[in-house]
Amino acid sequence: MVRLYTENLKIGYGERLIVKNLNAEIPDKKITTIIGPNGCGKSTLLKAMTRIISQQAGTVVLDGRDISKEHTKLLAKKMAILPQSPESASGLTVAELVSYGRFPHQQGFGRLSKKDMDVIDWALDVTGTFDYKFLPVDSLSGGQRQRVWIAMALAQETEIIFLDEPTTYLDMAHQLEVLELLQKLNLEQGRTIIMVLHDLNQAARFADYIIAMKDGQVIKAGDCEAVMTHDVLKKVFHIDAQIGRDPRTNKPMCITYNLLRGDKRNEKAATPIYPAVSVNY
Amino acid sequence: MKEKMRLMTTEKRRTIPFTVKLIAGILVLLGMFVIAMVFGAAHITVHDVWLALTSSSKSEEISIIRDIRLPREMAAIFVGAALAVSGAIMQGLTKNPLADPGLLGLTAGAYAALAVTKAFFPSVGYFGITIACFIGASAGTLMVFGIGAMKRGGFSPLRIVLAGSAVSTFLYAAADGLGLFYKVSKNISMWTAGGMVGTTWGQLKLIVPFIVIGIVIAILFARQLTILSLNEEVAVGLGQKTAQIKTILFIANILLAGAAVALVGNMVFIGLMIPHIVRAFVGTDYRFILPMAAISGASFMLLADTLGRTIHAPYETPVAAIVAIMGLPFFLLIVRKGGKAFS
Numbered sequence: 251m252v253r254l255y256t257e258n259l260k261i262g263y264g265e266r267l268i269v270k271n272l273n274a275e276i277p278d279k280k281i282t283t284i285i286g287p288n289g290c291g292k293s294t295l296l297k298a299m300t301r302i303i304s305q306q307a308g309t310v311v312l313d314g315r316d317i318s319k320e321h322t323k324l325l326a327k328k329m330a331i332l333p334q335s336p337e338s339a340s341g342l343t344v345a346e347l348v349s350y351g352r353f354p355h356q357q358g359f360g361r362l363s364k365k366d367m368d369v370i371d372w373a374l375d376v377t378g379t380f381d382y383k384f385l386p387v388d389s390l391s392g393g394q395r396q397r398v399w400i401a402m403a404l405a406q407e408t409e410i411i412f413l414d415e416p417t418t419y420l421d422m423a424h425q426l427e428v429l430e431l432l433q434k435l436n437l438e439q440g441r442t443i444i445m446v447l448h449d450l451n452q453a454a455r456f457a458d459y460i461i462a463m464k465d466g467q468v469i470k471a472g473d474c475e476a477v478m479t480h481d482v483l484k485k486v487f488h489i490d491a492q493i494g495r496d497p498r499t500n501k502p503m504c505i506t507y508n509l510l511r512g513d514k515r516n517e518k519a520a521t522p523i524y525p526a527v528s529v530n531y
Numbered sequence: 532m533k534e535k536m537r538l539m540t541t542e543k544r545r546t547i548p549f550t551v552k553l554i555a556g557i558l559v560l561l562g563m564f565v566i567a568m569v570f571g572a573a574h575i576t577v578h579d580v581w582l583a584l585t586s587s588s589k590s591e592e593i594s595i596i597r598d599i600r601l602p603r604e605m606a607a608i609f610v611g612a613a614l615a616v617s618g619a620i621m622q623g624l625t626k627n628p629l630a631d632p633g634l635l636g637l638t639a640g641a642y643a644a645l646a647v648t649k650a651f652f653p654s655v656g657y658f659g660i661t662i663a664c665f666i667g668a669s670a671g672t673l674m675v676f677g678i679g680a681m682k683r684g685g686f687s688p689l690r691i692v693l694a695g696s697a698v699s700t701f702l703y704a705a706a707d708g709l710g711l712f713y714k715v716s717k718n719i720s721m722w723t724a725g726g727m728v729g730t731t732w733g734q735l736k737l738i739v740p741f742i743v744i745g746i747v748i749a750i751l752f753a754r755q756l757t758i759l760s761l762n763e764e765v766a767v768g769l770g771q772k773t774a775q776i777k778t779i780l781f782i783a784n785i786l787l788a789g790a791a792v793a794l795v796g797n798m799v800f801i802g803l804m805i806p807h808i809v810r811a812f813v814g815t816d817y818r819f820i821l822p823m824a825a826i827s828g829a830s831f832m833l834l835a836d837t838l839g840r841t842i843h844a845p846y847e848t849p850v851a852a853i854v855a856i857m858g859l860p861f862f863l864l865i866v867r868k869g870g871k872a873f874s
Contacts, residue, residue, distance in 0.1 A: 326769050326770025342761075342816070403768075
């Protein structure tokens with residue numbers, strides 16, 4: 251059963267459409283990643299699905315209801331969002347920051363109940379940030395900080411978690427750490443995870459379902475076997491990729507690639523989407 | 532191992548609880564109040580102050596206290612609190628450490644309205660001026676947002692700040708121009724330079740409710756402000772109606788800044804400084820910052836006014852000048868620390 255899907259979604263600023271007539275389904279209790287070149291509208295799609303920005307037309311449906319008509323606090327109990335590289339937590343301690351994840355569950359002035367405390371401790375525990383509980387968030391390393399923000403999203407106790415490029419600015423080990431944490435949350439607790447990733451091989455390795463986007467449209471959606479193909483990558487990234495197998499996970503992976511030269515880079519198709527915007531300062 | 536860690540969490544962090552800090556702040560305010568009442572051109576003792584506040588006995592000293600000094604210091608308390616809270620709100624909303632109540636054209640708008648009123652409706656009373664200041668503060672803010680919204684692509688914080696400074700400069704220039712042209716600039720600058728001089732109980736009765744309402748609204752929404760100050764997308768994700776919360780906080784801000792200008796004119800630096808000082812003591816949660824800023828702003832204004840009355844007694848030194856002189860080194864300190872005092 252699909253709880254979350256988009257219907258003819260159109261998002262843009264004025265004349266300029268970033269996402270056009272997009273239909274996508276997010277499989278329940280799976281890890282979905284959205285991939286695509288810079289500016290293809292993947293972050294925009296994520297923001298529309300989480301009501302951070304509003305669409306021009308179409309709907310995002312969760313549990314049979316249009317989310318733009320849902321009460322925002324009710325939605326906050328169903329879906330959590332980790333924005334792309336959130337700025338500094340301006341002096342808050344880890345525990346304080348994570349405690350804000352309880353906001354949708356609280357009333358009034360926001361005194362933490364016993365249950366809130368337990369959930370916060372659990373979120374810290376599962377993300378391995380318990381030891382930093384009373385340290386200022388700003389004093390942590392990038393990887394630790396990212397896990398703290400994930401802990402905050404977890405403290406929200408939602409079945410669906412959205413993450414916009416959760417591995418940006420992290421080194422290889424920390425990237426893997428974050429992705430493995432998300433995988434664990436998915437496998438052990440059945441959380442639905444939707445994230446934007448830049449690394450195709452990571453997407454193939456961790457995602458059950460991949461949505462490949464270009465120019466605001468879905469080019470191909472499916473499991474890694476269906477998406478990680480020479481043809482799809484050619485269409486989406488305009489690259490000539492050689493696909494092999496990861497010797498450890500046996501998932502498809504892009505071993506090497508070249509830019510496709512010579513043939514036109516779809517300039518014609520791109521023109522109506524990005525009309526030359528007159529620069530007027 | 533796990534058990535041991537669990538135990539740690541039930542332990543409270545060993546820091547001074549906020550209540551203690553709040554009580555300390557209130558004691559400082561009370562102390563400052565007594566000092567402000569006692570020191571000044573006229574010779575007054577603590578005993579006189581006590582009598583004036585608690586008994587109905589009469590003497591020259593007591594009537595000086597009741598009719599001149601008490602309303603004046605009350606004005607200092609409320610204006611200081613209003614400006615400090617207003618500055619804290621602005622810093623939280625814009626995530627800009629240099630934000631103050633004047634950032635989005637609020638004080639400039641109120642000041643321009645003051646000039647317009649003095650120039651065209653010189654007979655208007657105190658009530659009219661107050662209302663004019665609120666309208667001016669709102670109009671100034673609307674102008675800033677209007678300009679910010681003119682270009683497609685929505686409000687970027689930078690564009691709003693730039694629009695704010697442009698609109699403020701324009702409104703100040705317009706106010707000064709009006710003042711010169713209609714020969715009322717002396718009236719206007721006296722309004723500001725005079726500070727709390729000559730505040731009456733009648734004026735207080737009119738303006739204090741606005742300030743109280745503004746501060747109460749701000750404190751009620753302090754938690755929302757903290758979440759908003761973290762990151763707007765996070766705030767939406769946590770189920771906050773960000774547009775609604777921002778509007779409410781702006782209204783509180785208009786009430787506070789408008790009331791402050793109506794009472795003492797254009798007073799800079801307090802709204803910028805006090806929230807920073809307060810953050811050093813209570814951290815970054817606006818549930819703590821706002822009440823503490825109100826108390827500290829009030830104490831600071833009492834101090835500034837007392838200095839203004841005593842440095843050069845029996846002559847008055849303008850409070851605005853004292854505040855600016857104390858504020859400048861502080862401003863440089865923030866710049867030097869690169870806004871680190873903000874975190």
